[in-house]
Amino acid sequence: MMIAEYPPEFLIGLVILVIGTIATAFPRPKDYLTRLINLEIPGWGLLLVMLSYNEALALFTFGAISVLSTYIYVRVMQKKAGGAGT
């Protein structure tokens, strides 16, 4: 079914993308960990927007690179903070 000529996952993905971007830009406890967890939200929103274009290889690549960048951010946080990241 289509809502106003757009598929529903496109609209839901845009809503999640906007909410997650605002939550990532202004995290409530101003912390690296909160910012990293909030960064997961627009990632899934972007995957939901990309889902409405039927490109399977793009979705594979996006999921793999999202997890890899999360691992790199975790390593950077552990190396920079030296244990307590607050």
Place this chain on the structure above:
Amino acid sequence: MNEFVLVACTILVLIGTTAAMLERDPFNKLISLAVMISGIFPFIIDRGLLDVAIATALIAPLSTIFILMVCRRMPA
């Protein structure tokens, strides 16, 4: 996908997003994020991209486990 399942998945996604934005404890944020990811998966299945759904379902917990490696260092 009919309207009832669509509305249920939309409610699941919006509840998870709002709760993940408003929570303050990292574990509560990760639980809300898991609720949001649960709402996203029926949309991937409904487009017919089953291989993408299998790969994403097996890759997505690795992201949470990598974040939990940082959560352990930081007692609340």
Place this chain on the structure above:
Amino acid sequence: MIAIYVCAGIAVYAALRVIFQRNTMRKLPFLNVVSFAVTGMIALLLPHPITIAAAAAYFVGSTLESNAIASTWAGGIKKDE
């Protein structure tokens, strides 16, 4: 067709129980309930033979994620005391 409606209703009810529960340890069983209900929705959504493989993959991944959160939460409290 009534089975997927039951699964969707259980998923929304358990998600509301997860959100409005304040204790972290009591949130985790309802997170598992959400995962099981969404697994049922995935399995019943399309009449395609590979759908059951997708449901099994989602079941494995979601249970792994939930148990990783529970294990880290319990171990963190024990090491902190």
